[in-house]
Amino acid sequence: MSTEAPIVIVGTGLSGYTLAKEIRKQDENASIVMVTADDGFSYSKPMLSTGFTKGKEADELAQGSAETMAEQLNLELRAYTTVTGIDPDAHELVLGDERLAYGKLVLAWGADVIRLSIKGDGQEHVFSINDLMDYRAFRRALQGRKKVAIMGAGLIGCEFANDLRNGDYEVDVIAPSDALMPGLLPPPAAEAVRSGLEELGVRFHLETVVDHIATRGDGVRLTLANGEKLDADLVISAVGLRSRTELAAAAGLETNRGIVVNRALETSVPDVYALGDCAEVDGHVLLYVMPLMACARALAKTLTGERTEVRYGTMPVMVKTPCCPTAVCPPPPGASGSWHVEADGQDVRALFKADSGEVLGFAVTGRFAVEKQALSKEVPPIHP
Template identity: 50%
Template structure:
C-alpha cells in the first residue's frame, strides 16, 4: 500500500520509479488480484516499472549509485531507495520496564498495560491480538483514552475502518475482512474500476475493495460491515 503511494507521488513529480514487490501483483496482502492489477497498470501507464514476485537480496553502493540485487537475479541501479515493508512495534522500552509484550505492548480495552498506571496506544499496542497500523485506529484509541484519563472510563471500540489508498492515478479504498472471517471475494471488474465484496456464506458483507469510480460506494458499504472490535 505505502509502496503504491510512494510510486504515485514520485512519478507524478518526474522521478523514474522502480517498484520491487514480493507478491505477483500490487496490494497482494489486502486485495484481490483484479484490484492490484488495475492499480499497477494505472501507475505503469505513468511510467512506473514493476518487479513482481521478487525481493531485494542486497544493496551495494557503486560511487553515487545504489545497486539492488533482486532474488530473481536481476540488478537495478538507482539513486535512492525507499523501503515500505510494513511496521513492527518497538517493544524494548516496555520490556525493560517489565510490561507484558507480545507482537506489541499488550493492553486491555481501557488501553492499560500490565502495569495499571501505564497506558499505551498507537502502532505499538496490541489489543486482543490486534496490532493495527494506520491513522483511524490511533484516533479511536486516543479519544477513548482521553475520556478515561478525564474520569469517564471508556472501553476502546473499533468500527469498520476503510483505508483510502492515496493513489490519484487509480483511486482505491480497502476494508479488509477481519482475522478469521470466512468468506469469498466476489469481483466485478471493468474500465471504470473494480468492485470487490468479501461475502460470507449468508451473503453478508465482511469486507470490500473499491477502485476507480466505484469508490463512491465507500460510505454505504461501510455501514454494512461488522465492527473490527465491539
C-alpha cells in the same frame, strides 16, 4: 497546573498529540508532560506520501513546532529526549541518567521500520520514511536526482511510487510478492492498482528481492535475486513496520505483536497505557489513523476520571494512489466467505460476503472507489 505527578505521554506523533488535545477538551488544567525522541514537530504522517502530488516540501507538511504545540496545549514538552526504560514500581521513566516521575504513563511511541540486511556498500543511499525527519532527509538527498528504487509493494511503497511519478521521478518497485499490497487487497483490486501505476510509468519487479546494493558513481546498482540489475540514485526501503515493544517488555509489560492493552488501553501494569502503532488493542494491531483517534478519545476520558473503553467501528483504509483511487476494508482475519468481484479494467468492486450474503469486507478501485462510504455502512463494526 496541579502539583501531583503528571500524565506523561511518550511520543509526539498523531497518537501523542491527538491524546493531548483530547485530554485538554476534558480538563484544561491536568498536568501533562510530553517526551519525544524527535524534534516534536506536529505533522500528519499520511501526508508524507503525498508531497509531490500536493506540491509540498517537507517543511510545508509540518503543522507546528514543539514550542508552538507546548504553548497551544498548555503542557511541558521535552523534545530530543529518548526514553531508555520504565520503572513501574517507582512510577518513573528512565531518560538516560535522569528519572521522570509519572502519575499515569502513556506509551505512544510508534513502530520501528524493518530494515533488511542487504549486502553491498550502498547502504547510505537507502532511506526508510516513517516520520517527518526521515522525509526531510529523503527530500534533501533527492535534490537533483532522477531515479528511485522502492523495496516493497505494500501500501507505503505503492503510495510513494505514485507520488514520485507525480514528481516526475523514474520509479522501480521490487517486491517478493506476486501482487501489490498482499494481505490488504484481493487480487483483482491489486491488479487494478498495478495497472494504474504501470500506466503512470512505474516499473515493477515482483517475485524477487534485492540481493546486493553497490555504490556506482553518485548512485547505486541493485542486483536482484533473479539476476536483473537496476541503477538508481536513491532507494526507499518500505518493507514493513514492527510495533516498538522492547522497552515495555523489559519493564515487565505484557507484549505480543504490540504492547498488549485491553479496550480501556490499560497495559498489564497499573497506571501505564498504550495506543497507536505500538499497541495491540484487544488483539488488534492496526497501524492506521482511525483506530488511534478512537483510542485517544476513549483514553482521554479514562485519564480524566471516567474509565472508558474504545469501540472500533468499521475502519476503511484509503490507499493514496490517485492514478487508481482505492479504498479497502479487509474482512476480519479468518472470516468465512468468499470474494464476489465485478471488474471493468481499473474499476473493481470486490465484496467479501459470508454464506448468509452479509458483506464482511470490501475493496473498491477506480470509479467504484466513491462507494466506500455506502459500503462501510454495510460492514459490521470491529467491536459490535
